[in-house]
Amino acid sequence: MADLLGIAVRLAVIVAAFLLLPLIVGQMEHKAMAHMQSRLGPMYAGGFHGWAQLIADGVKFAQKEDVIPAAADRRVFAIAPAVALVPYLVVMVVIPVGPGLVGVDLDAGLFFALAVMSIGVLGVIMAGWASANKYSVLGGIRAAAQLMSYELPLVLAASSVAMAAGTLSLQGIVEQWRWWWLPWQAIGAVVFFVAGLAELRRPPFDMPIAESEIIMGPMTEYTGLRFALFMLAEYAGIVVLSALTTVLFLGGWHGPLLPGPVWTLVKVFALVFVVIWLRVSYPRLREDQLQKLAWIGLVPLALLQLALTGATKVLMT
Amino acid sequence: MGEYFGSYAVVAVLLLIGVAIFAGGLLANRALRPHRPTPEKLLTYECGIDPVGEGWAQSQIRYYVFTYLYVVFAVDAVFLFPWATIFAAPGYGMATLVEMFVFLGFIALGILYAWRKRVLTWT
Numbered sequence: 001m002a003d004l005l006g007i008a009v010r011l012a013v014i015v016a017a018f019l020l021l022p023l024i025v026g027q028m029e030h031k032a033m034a035h036m037q038s039r040l041g042p043m044y045a046g047g048f049h050g051w052a053q054l055i056a057d058g059v060k061f062a063q064k065e066d067v068i069p070a071a072a073d074r075r076v077f078a079i080a081p082a083v084a085l086v087p088y089l090v091v092m093v094v095i096p097v098g099p100g101l102v103g104v105d106l107d108a109g110l111f112f113a114l115a116v117m118s119i120g121v122l123g124v125i126m127a128g129w130a131s132a133n134k135y136s137v138l139g140g141i142r143a144a145a146q147l148m149s150y151e152l153p154l155v156l157a158a159s160s161v162a163m164a165a166g167t168l169s170l171q172g173i174v175e176q177w178r179w180w181w182l183p184w185q186a187i188g189a190v191v192f193f194v195a196g197l198a199e200l201r202r203p204p205f206d207m208p209i210a211e212s213e214i215i216m217g218p219m220t221e222y223t224g225l226r227f228a229l230f231m232l233a234e235y236a237g238i239v240v241l242s243a244l245t246t247v248l249f250l251g252g253w254h255g256p257l258l259p260g261p262v263w264t265l266v267k268v269f270a271l272v273f274v275v276i277w278l279r280v281s282y283p284r285l286r287e288d289q290l291q292k293l294a295w296i297g298l299v300p301l302a303l304l305q306l307a308l309t310g311a312t313k314v315l316m317t
Numbered sequence: 318m319g320e321y322f323g324s325y326a327v328v329a330v331l332l333l334i335g336v337a338i339f340a341g342g343l344l345a346n347r348a349l350r351p352h353r354p355t356p357e358k359l360l361t362y363e364c365g366i367d368p369v370g371e372g373w374a375q376s377q378i379r380y381y382v383f384t385y386l387y388v389v390f391a392v393d394a395v396f397l398f399p400w401a402t403i404f405a406a407p408g409y410g411m412a413t414l415v416e417m418f419v420f421l422g423f424i425a426l427g428i429l430y431a432w433r434k435r436v437l438t439w440t
Contacts, residue, residue, distance in 0.1 A: 007327055015334060062342075065351050070359040071371065086335035093331050104327040111398050112328075132373060133361050145380035148387035155394045163401040220362060225346040229339070288438075291383060299390075299428060303421050306397075310404065314414045317407075 010103050011093075018089045022235035023054050028269075029235075029276045030054075036280045057228070064224035069132065072221060076130035081222070081229035084123025087116045088236040095243045096171045098253045098260035109170040110162055113244060114155055120237060121147040121199060124208065127230070128218035139217020142287065143201060143208035149294035150198040150205075156302035157192035160309045161185060161248045174252035181251070184312065188305040189249035191298050193271070196241040198294070200234065202275060204282035207290055242271035382436045390424060 030053060034041025046052025068077055091113050093103035106112050121143060128140015162168050164185065165176040198205040209217045219230055246252055246267040253260030255267075285293065361368045397420075404413040 007330075011327070011331055011334065014331065015338070019338075062346055063349050065353065066346065067354070067358055069361050070356075071361050082336065082339040086332065086339065089335040089338075090328060090332050093328055103331070104324045106324055106328075107321075108398075129373075131361075132371065133363060134368070134376075135363060137373060138376065141378060141380060145383055148380075148383050152387065152390045152394060155391070156397070159394065159397040159401050162398060163404065166402055166406075168398060168402060215362075215364070224350065225342060229342070295383075295386070295428060296432065300425070303425060307418065307421055310414055310417045314404070314411065 007104075014092050014103050015089070018092055018236060021239045022232055025235045025238055025272050026054050026231075027051065028272065029279075032273065032276045033280050036277075061225050061228035066224045066226065067221075069221050071132040073130040073132065076126050077221070078226075080123050080127035080130060080218075081226045081233070082123070083126055084120050085229050085233040085236065087119040087123075088233060088240045091116050091240050092243075094170055095240070095247060096174055096252060097264045099175075100171075101261060102171055105169055105171045108168050110158055110168045110173065110248070113170070114158055117237075117240065117244075118147060118151060118199070120233060123233070124201070124218045124230075127222065128208075131218065131221040133220055135214040136218050136220050139208045139210075139214050139220075143218065145287075146198055146201065146205065146208060146290065149291050150195040150298070153191050153294060153298035153302045154195040154199065156299070156306060157188040157195065158248060160188040160302070160305045163306070163309045163313060170247050174247055174254070177251040177254055179251070179254075181249075185249055185305070185309070187301055187308070189245065191302045191305065192249065193241070193245050193274075195294070195298055196245065197275065197278065198290070200237040200241060202234070202238070203279040204285050205290060206284055207287050210284060238272055238275050239268065242268045242275065245271055382431070386427070386431055386436075389427060393420070393424060 030041045031049070042050030042053035044050055044053075045056040068074055094106050094109040094113055096102035096105070124143045125140045125147075128136045128138075128143065131137070161173060164181060165173040167173060167176070201208050209219060214220075219227060222230060243264075246264060250267050250271075252267075253264050255263035258266070400413070400417075403409065404417065
């Protein structure tokens with residue numbers, strides 16, 4: 001009984017984090033981006049520096065008419081936002097924030113996280129195809145190509161950490177982590193983070209949604225709550241990617257003075273800030289540059305990291 | 318064994334919660350939103366002019382090469398995970414390391430081949 005209660009509390013915390021953290025990230029993006037561009041950003045909603053802007057947006061989205069184009073494949077069109085959003089909630093169950101503070105510690109946690117994370121991209125492909133709109137189809141295909149190119153460096157970089165720790169459990173990986181992993185796994189960390197950004201289709205990897213040429217791609221035909229759910233999925237994705245990078249490469253809850261969960265949150269939000277910063281700093285990559293970066297840049301780097309990890313580990317023992 | 322599947326039961330419950338959030342949100346949305354469809358509103362929006370032809374139009378897809386590359390490498394990469402957890406265990410050592418370099422060599426050779434065949438260049 002106490003067990004069940006414990007699990008219920010964990011699930012409740014995960015759901016709360018899933019609904020709350022993306023909003024904080026969104027507001028942070030509004031404000032950080034605005035100040036980097038010498039603007040103020042939202043200032044009105046809620047009074048103090050526009051803190052309630054995203055709540056106001058949510059209220060607006062909930063009241064908007066739900067338009068499904070006559071030409072669209074209705075059923076696929078309707079469930080695509082769920083396919084994009086729910087995987088990020090499910091991934092959060094294996095991400096540890098402190099020693100023992102994890103939804104459930106799966107043996108194959110890393111494998112599970114990577115597998116479930118890439119399901120989210122399917123939602124975007126479904127949306128692009130079901131919209132029956134030329135731009136959306138193009139965007140969906142671009143998203144598919146991007147998923148395929150960046151999945152490999154992502155998986156290779158993550159398996160380098162699994163090799164270093166000798167376990168796939170995320171909890172176990174953080175327990176094994178030592179400070180000298182930072183320089184040792186540095187290449188892998190960069191590859192993982194960049195490939196993850198590309199999987200989330202965040203700028204500068206936002207060819208699939210490029211609003212100035214294919215008018216938001218897969219999301220062109222979406223309005224109201226379904227569109228809002230796609231946005232929520234994007235920000236939940238940022239949270240999940242930052243959390244996974246923290247857990248795998250930055251040592252999760254390890255850190256001096258402050259308690260473990262605080263360190264995890266600090267690291268996650270530092271990475272979130274980097275995500276926002278990259279959006280403001282870099283122009284969008286062209287589609288062929290994007291593919292080239294994956295195959296000629298990231299994959300060889302990830303292979304190099306694998307060789308380095310393997311050689312160091314065997315020579316040490 | 319029961320505990321093993323028990324941990325996945327928690328995952329399944331969370332999945333159900335996720336679906337419930339989506340369904341609940343849309344149900345609430347249905348109660349709040351107007352519904353006044355007109356033929357113009359339901360028309361596909363492409364660039365402001367009425368769309369020509371249907372949305373699933375033929376276009377040149379250059380990405381199929383990447384699909385091939387992906388299938389080859391991703392299947393290889395999946396085998397890395399079980400290997401990664403035990404390769405440094407006592408009794409393995411050097412032999413598994415050499416095997417890894419053979420594996421990396423194969424992948425690198427594949428990419429080198431694709432690059433030399435110029436499938437990664439478009440123009």
